[in-house]
Amino acid sequence: xxxxxxxxxxxxxxxxxxxxxxxxxxxxxxxxxxxxxxxxxxxxxxxxxxxxxxxxxxxxxxxxxxxxxxxxxxxxxxxxxxxxxxxxxxxxxxxxxxxxxxxxxxxxxxxxxxxxxxxxxxxxxxxxxxxxxxxxxxxxxxxxxxxxxxxxxxxxxxxxxxxxxxxxxxxxxxxxxxxxxxxxxxxxxxxxxxxxxxxxxxxxxxxxxxxxxxxxxxxxxxxxxxxxxxxxxxxxxxxxxxxxxxxxxxxxxxxxxxxxxxxxxxxxxxxxxxxxxxxx
Amino acid sequence: xxxxxxxxxxxxxxxxxxxxxxxxxxxxxxxxxxxxxxxxxxxxxxxxxxxxxxxxxxxxxxxxxxxxxxxxxxxxxxxxxxxxxxxxxxxxxxxxxxxxxxxxxxxxxxxxxxxxxxxxxxxxxxxxxxxxxxxxxxxxxxxxxxxxxxxxxxxxxxxxxxxxxxxxxxxxxxxxxxxxxxxxxxxxxxxxxxxxxxxxxxxxxxxxxxxxxxxxxxxxxxxxxxxxxxxxxxxxxxxxxxxxxxxxxxxxxxxxxxxxxxxxxxxxxxxxxxxxxxxx
Numbered sequence: 001x002x003x004x005x006x007x008x009x010x011x012x013x014x015x016x017x018x019x020x021x022x023x024x025x026x027x028x029x030x031x032x033x034x035x036x037x038x039x040x041x042x043x044x045x046x047x048x049x050x051x052x053x054x055x056x057x058x059x060x061x062x063x064x065x066x067x068x069x070x071x072x073x074x075x076x077x078x079x080x081x082x083x084x085x086x087x088x089x090x091x092x093x094x095x096x097x098x099x100x101x102x103x104x105x106x107x108x109x110x111x112x113x114x115x116x117x118x119x120x121x122x123x124x125x126x127x128x129x130x131x132x133x134x135x136x137x138x139x140x141x142x143x144x145x146x147x148x149x150x151x152x153x154x155x156x157x158x159x160x161x162x163x164x165x166x167x168x169x170x171x172x173x174x175x176x177x178x179x180x181x182x183x184x185x186x187x188x189x190x191x192x193x194x195x196x197x198x199x200x201x202x203x204x205x206x207x208x209x210x211x212x213x214x215x216x217x218x219x220x221x222x223x224x225x226x227x228x229x230x231x232x233x234x235x236x237x238x239x240x241x242x243x244x245x246x247x248x249x250x251x252x253x254x255x256x257x258x259x260x261x262x263x264x265x266x267x268x269x270x271x272x273x274x275x276x277x278x279x280x
Numbered sequence: 281x282x283x284x285x286x287x288x289x290x291x292x293x294x295x296x297x298x299x300x301x302x303x304x305x306x307x308x309x310x311x312x313x314x315x316x317x318x319x320x321x322x323x324x325x326x327x328x329x330x331x332x333x334x335x336x337x338x339x340x341x342x343x344x345x346x347x348x349x350x351x352x353x354x355x356x357x358x359x360x361x362x363x364x365x366x367x368x369x370x371x372x373x374x375x376x377x378x379x380x381x382x383x384x385x386x387x388x389x390x391x392x393x394x395x396x397x398x399x400x401x402x403x404x405x406x407x408x409x410x411x412x413x414x415x416x417x418x419x420x421x422x423x424x425x426x427x428x429x430x431x432x433x434x435x436x437x438x439x440x441x442x443x444x445x446x447x448x449x450x451x452x453x454x455x456x457x458x459x460x461x462x463x464x465x466x467x468x469x470x471x472x473x474x475x476x477x478x479x480x481x482x483x484x485x486x487x488x489x490x491x492x493x494x495x496x497x498x499x500x501x502x503x504x505x506x507x508x509x510x511x512x513x514x515x516x517x518x519x520x521x522x523x524x525x526x527x528x529x530x531x532x533x534x535x536x537x538x539x540x541x542x543x544x545x546x547x548x549x550x551x552x553x554x555x556x557x558x559x560x
Contacts, residue, residue, distance in 0.1 A: 004395040006369055007361070010376035011390055022391035024356065031358040031406060033394045038362070076304065078311040080360070080404035081287070082318070089286055096290035110291055111302035114313045114404070115284040124360035124394070124404035126311060 020066035023134040028072035034059035036120040056098025059123040069196040071188040072129035074108035082118030139193035140212035144238035146262040156229035177233035183254040190243035202227040202271035215267025300346035303414040308352040314339035316400035336378025339403040349476040351468040352409035354388040362398030419473035420492035424518035426542040436509035457513035463534040470523035482507040482551035495547025
């Protein structure tokens with residue numbers, strides 16, 4: 001068991017464990033860290049590959065992605081931000097404009113947080129979101145079809161390009177994730193279980209398998225470069241076969257590619273790959 | 281204006297600005313960072329001056345303190361924790377036992393968060409707390425009496441001792457803050473405005489002055505070592521003179537020293553001292 005899982009196992013209350021956020025009385029509470037040297041590198045900012053505004057924006061989107069995958073609409077955000085002494089007021093304005101853009105784009109309010117001085121830029125965000133029909137990870141039923149939105153692989157490729165010291169294109173999903181909010185909110189009533197793809201399809205499927213106590217029969221082999229690409233923020237979900245057509249129509253309406261790749265069956269699924277995040 | 285204040289001014293929604301937490305529909309949302317090299321040093325752990333369990337416990341108390349000062353009872357906590365690779369499972373157990381002790385002591389649930397690997401131990405916590413009668417910073421009325429609980433000065437003295445490389449006593453408030461929950465929840469109905477003393481009495485009085493648009497007539501001079509000691513987590517509050525006796529009786533019941541030190545008057549108050557936190 002890795003350190004993260006061990007710690008979570010120590011601390012967490014099983015009642016809320018295993019989902020992107022905790023659902024309580026109509027609200028979903030989720031929290032994610034977005035740290036320098038863990039999720040991004042300062043040299044990417046120095047080389048103008050990603051701006052501080054984009055870093056702030058992405059740190060918010062990564063959090064909102066959790067809410068969306070539970071069919072919850074972000075209402076409030078709290079931001080804990082640790083900022084290096086060297087940052088200028090201009091830098092701070094860039095960061096705050098990224099946070100505020102996310103709040104505008106997804107229609108929520110920034111209600112508080114904490115600001116401290118630190119050796120590097122470290123952001124933690126809590127999102128409070130609202131839902132009448134939360135979608136959990138434990139809802140996959142035997143015979144369900146497994147789907148994911150969009151195209152997987154770009155985030156890993158672009159991260160590797162960045163780590164090799166080269167630039168990536170400005171439109172990369174690694175810089176600006178594409179969230180599937182409109183599609184998912186409309187399709188949610190037909191969906192049994194969901195989560196966002198943050199650790200990579202294979203690892204996230206393992207989590208889905210554990211939560212729903214079920215295995216998967218794949219329709220065809222999923223390529224490694226597709227299955228181990230993390231930080232994709234596409235949505236992985238399962239639905240009853242009878243709802244598949246309706247969901248496909250909603251996906252068509254929003255021009256979203258839908259990949260129907262497996263069927264849920266008795267058993268369990270274990271990924272043979274581990275987390276791709278780079279570490280200090 | 282310092283960096284923290286500048287950033288907060290950039291980002292925050294004035295509606296919720298200026299209090300320890302944001303009050304929305306019966307709930308208070310607060311968030312605080314507790315970072316290595318900002319709020320504690322690794323060498324204090326190595327020298328066994330403070331344990332990882334105590335660090336985790338203090339990081340929670342610092343957050344709960346905000347809730348208490350608004351007359352709100354902690355219900356849920358989310359923890360974002362960045363942990364060095366070198367930490368053993370035993371270290372992780374110590375940390376989680378500190379978080380869980382706080383949850384037991386103050387009767388709330390840990391419902392989620394995020395765990396990442398990082399170069400140092402950095403904790404951010406969000407507390408969701410409940411109140412029917414929130415106390416804000418903007419409630420000081422002309423003629424109100426200003427009071428604080430307990431004795432100020434120890435935190436600064438002990439921090440200086442630590443920074444000079446010496447040990448402090450295990451019972452120091454700097455290691456384990458004394459929160460005034462029972463007293464404050466009972467006294468709250470007689471109180472007009474409140475906040476916890478985290479930056480030091482003088483700086484926190486300046487915030488109270490700004491929020492309530494009022495000044496203070498001091499009954500006697502407050503010594504520098506009392507006024508600039510941060511991380512005290514005592515409660516600073518104001519009340520109408522007619523309620524003073526009732527509040528004093530409640531303080532007596534809980535064996536809490538009450539310091540009545542000023543009267544609110546037209547004007548404004550500005551501290552001539554800046555934040556005492558040590559920085560990288």
